[in-house]
Amino acid sequence: MKIARFLTLQNKGMTIEHAQQTVDEWIKSVGVRYFNELTNTALLMEEVGELARIMARKYGEQSSKESDKKYELADEMADVMFVLICLANQTGVNLTEAFQKNMEKKNNRDKDRHANNGKLKS
Numbered sequence: 001m002k003i004a005r006f007l008t009l010q011n012k013g014m015t016i017e018h019a020q021q022t023v024d025e026w027i028k029s030v031g032v033r034y035f036n037e038l039t040n041t042a043l044l045m046e047e048v049g050e051l052a053r054i055m056a057r058k059y060g061e062q063s064s065k066e067s068d069k070k071y072e073l074a075d076e077m078a079d080v081m082f083v084l085i086c087l088a089n090q091t092g093v094n095l096t097e098a099f100q101k102n103m104e105k106k107n108n109r110d111k112d113r114h115a116n117n118g119k120l121k122s
Contacts, residue, residue: 015096016095016096016099017094017095017096019081019085019095020085020088020089020094020095023082023085023086023089024089027086027089034086034089034090035086037087037090037091040083040086040087040090041087043083044080044083044084044087047076047079047080047083048080050071050076050079051073051076051077051079051080053068053071054068054071054072054073054076055073058073
């Protein structure tokens with residue numbers, strides 16, 4: 001069974017690179033093919049919206065409805081990550097390299113910015 005193989009891949013030490021490979025293998029064997037990039041972008045927005053809904057109700061001031069009980073924070077974050085990984089795979093983005101470059105940019109740009117922000121001091 002195809003799905004059983006992917007369930008064994010769940011491990012706490014999964015790297016971003018491994019996650020990209022796992023998603024690609026899953027799409028090609030279980031998911032048949034990737035949705036096109038525009039469809040996946042729309043799906044990403046949908047998943048981010050579901051995550052925002054949970055955040056607004058759990059940490060914000062909006063009250064929950066009975067239908068909100070089916071959503072779980074970690075699952076919605078994982079849904080966002082899955083679709084983002086699909087988009088990265090489709091567009092040839094190595095998320096490990098992209099994240100490393102992004103952190104370097106933030107470290108250079110923001111090395112003093114937040115420490116000197118009076119709004120962040122208690």
